[in-house]
Amino acid sequence: MAGLKQVQRQTGVALWRQIADRIREAIGTGAYDETGMVPPETVLALQFGVNRHTVRSALAALAQEGIVRAVQGRGTLIERKERLNFPITRRTRFTSGIGDQARETRGLLLDGATEEASAEVARWLGLKPGEQVVRLETLRHADKRPVSKATSWFPAVRFAGIGEAYRKHESITKAFAELGLSDYVRATTEVTAAHASTADLADLELTPGAILLIAKAMNTDLDGVPVQYSISRFAADRVQFTIEN
Amino acid sequence: MAGLKQVQRQTGVALWRQIADRIREAIGTGAYDETGMVPPETVLALQFGVNRHTVRSALAALAQEGIVRAVQGRGTLIERKERLNFPITRRTRFTSGIGDQARETRGLLLDGATEEASAEVARWLGLKPGEQVVRLETLRHADKRPVSKATSWFPAVRFAGIGEAYRKHESITKAFAELGLSDYVRATTEVTAAHASTADLADLELTPGAILLIAKAMNTDLDGVPVQYSISRFAADRVQFTIEN
DNA sequence: TATGGTTGTCTATATCAATAGACATTTTAG
DNA sequence: CTAAAATGTCTATTGATATAGACAACCATA
Numbered sequence: 225m226a227g228l229k230q231v232q233r234q235t236g237v238a239l240w241r242q243i244a245d246r247i248r249e250a251i252g253t254g255a256y257d258e259t260g261m262v263p264p265e266t267v268l269a270l271q272f273g274v275n276r277h278t279v280r281s282a283l284a285a286l287a288q289e290g291i292v293r294a295v296q297g298r299g300t301l302i303e304r305k306e307r308l309n310f311p312i313t314r315r316t317r318f319t320s321g322i323g324d325q326a327r328e329t330r331g332l333l334l335d336g337a338t339e340e341a342s343a344e345v346a347r348w349l350g351l352k353p354g355e356q357v358v359r360l361e362t363l364r365h366a367d368k369r370p371v372s373k374a375t376s377w378f379p380a381v382r383f384a385g386i387g388e389a390y391r392k393h394e395s396i397t398k399a400f401a402e403l404g405l406s407d408y409v410r411a412t413t414e415v416t417a418a419h420a421s422t423a424d425l426a427d428l429e430l431t432p433g434a435i436l437l438i439a440k441a442m443n444t445d446l447d448g449v450p451v452q453y454s455i456s457r458f459a460a461d462r463v464q465f466t467i468e469n
Numbered sequence: 470m471a472g473l474k475q476v477q478r479q480t481g482v483a484l485w486r487q488i489a490d491r492i493r494e495a496i497g498t499g500a501y502d503e504t505g506m507v508p509p510e511t512v513l514a515l516q517f518g519v520n521r522h523t524v525r526s527a528l529a530a531l532a533q534e535g536i537v538r539a540v541q542g543r544g545t546l547i548e549r550k551e552r553l554n555f556p557i558t559r560r561t562r563f564t565s566g567i568g569d570q571a572r573e574t575r576g577l578l579l580d581g582a583t584e585e586a587s588a589e590v591a592r593w594l595g596l597k598p599g600e601q602v603v604r605l606e607t608l609r610h611a612d613k614r615p616v617s618k619a620t621s622w623f624p625a626v627r628f629a630g631i632g633e634a635y636r637k638h639e640s641i642t643k644a645f646a647e648l649g650l651s652d653y654v655r656a657t658t659e660v661t662a663a664h665a666s667t668a669d670l671a672d673l674e675l676t677p678g679a680i681l682l683i684a685k686a687m688n689t690d691l692d693g694v695p696v697q698y699s700i701s702r703f704a705a706d707r708v709q710f711t712i713e714n
Numbered sequence: 715t716a717t718g719g720t721t722g723t724c725t726a727t728a729t730c731a732a733t734a735g736a737c738a739t740t741t742t743a744g
Numbered sequence: 745c746t747a748a749a750a751t752g753t754c755t756a757t758t759g760a761t762a763t764a765g766a767c768a769a770c771c772a773t774a
Contacts, residue, residue: 241481
């Protein structure tokens with residue numbers, strides 16, 4: 225067991241953070257479900273081959289995140305354990321995709337503006353660079369926990385009022401409907417992973433070193449005309465994608 | 470500019486590593502393509518709000534990875550810049566997916582064994598827990614650079630000799646063909662992201678703190694019978710997934 | 715060839731990360 | 745009540761991380 229979950233030294237990532245990441249992941253995969261507790265500090269120290277104080281630093285970080293709670297004399301209890309599944313299909317929608325796994329979902333509009341399309345955005349939306357697009361920054365919650373942060377672009381000519389509509393309905397699907405688009409489909413999704421930027425860390429309530437799953441997606445209407453290009457960032461320890469073919 | 474790429478202190482992730490990660494990503498997205506060089510150390514230090522020596526530590530790490538090369542008096546040149554695209558479709562195959570983006574692809578068999586199916590493996594392959602499965606550990610290269618490491622399970626009754634066949638052909642598709650399975654399709658793919666384990670770091674030639682894109686995939690034959698369950702780990706800074714719907 | 719811009723090297727100092735050991739405090743089980 | 749097991753707290757020491765400043769070495773170019 226000692227060699228299984230080893231950590232590396234002198235790599236710029238503190239041991240306590242590597243250990244915290246591994247324990248968080250183990251909790252997420254249900255490794256400690258039998259007891260509902262993390263193994264004792266001395267056992268973890270032995271497993272990871274580090275000093276008990278180093279393990280304590282890791283557990284303190286997890287306690288700060290609200291994932292575990294230490295009780296003197298008893299042990300360290302697991303408080304929260306969640307990994308949502310986000311299906312990616314031709315009919316991908318955030319609310320219905322996550323909705324059946326959470327009691328409450330919310331969509332917050334952080335920022336909205338009309339601006340000129342960058343080369344990348346123009347290419348995805350089939351516009352000329354410089355044409356007007358509406359950009360929305362949105363933050364989506366499931367059961368009061370932030371799940372993803374997204375930047376979306378829409379052709380301004382067709383969807384001028386989408387910012388206000390999103391603020392009202394807290395849903396892209398409903399905002400589209402209000403603007404006369406009753407249905408749309410997911411055309412392409414590109415998935416990458418990266419470290420979170422400072423702004424995303426704060427909004428998603430993550431700690432530095434945390435990982436994001438990034439989905440660049442393009443939706444079209446039923447005629448195949450692009451209606452939305454978006455870059456969504458998901459907290460990787462709270463979400464997984466499922467692609468059904 | 471100073472605020473855009475900020476880094477965070479006292480988080481268990483050394484500043485030099487955060488900066489190295491950001492520069493590596495910026496190189497990958499083509500931010501410095503105009504000059505083919507990274508900005509001067511003093512400029513980077515100003516942008517990130519750190520001392521020049523800290524930037525030097527970051528650049529030294531990237532030089533170690535072979536991504537940049539510093540030339541005294543001139544600047545720091547970008548040596549290598551790659552991000553492969555891996556399409557996920559009903560007909561997903563590694564070699565043909567990556568093949569058109571690399572001159573040479575290779576598949577190395579690291580380990581192979583026949584063993585009893587765990588609960589997870591049995592569930593995916595439609596077997597009873599404890600039934601025999603063949604497990605293969607494979608490492609896949611594109612142009613001499615390791616791209617992904619995969620653990621695959623196959624029903625042992627049907628694919629007893631697949632280890633030897635893979636070693637010969639360096640391709641799952643060809644190994645299947647030799648064992649009488651001429652075609653197969655991708656049924657389900659689950660995508661997550663996580664920090665790499667020590668063993669994966671070494672095999673994929675990554676530095677700790679590096680991120681993996683993880684695809685759990687299940688392939689079936691044309692009758693819908695599961696033939697393969699695999700967990701593939703990709704170096705996130707070298708690969709992106711594309712899902713076409 | 716002189717100058718400005720760039721990377722390379724050195725010294726010094728303060729803080730964070732990790733180890734080590736000892737002992738206190740609390741809970742659970744016997 | 746007692747003992748074992750677990751977390752909490754304290755002191756001390758070492759090495760890694762980060763800052764600061766000064767100057768050397770090298771390159772391109774005017």
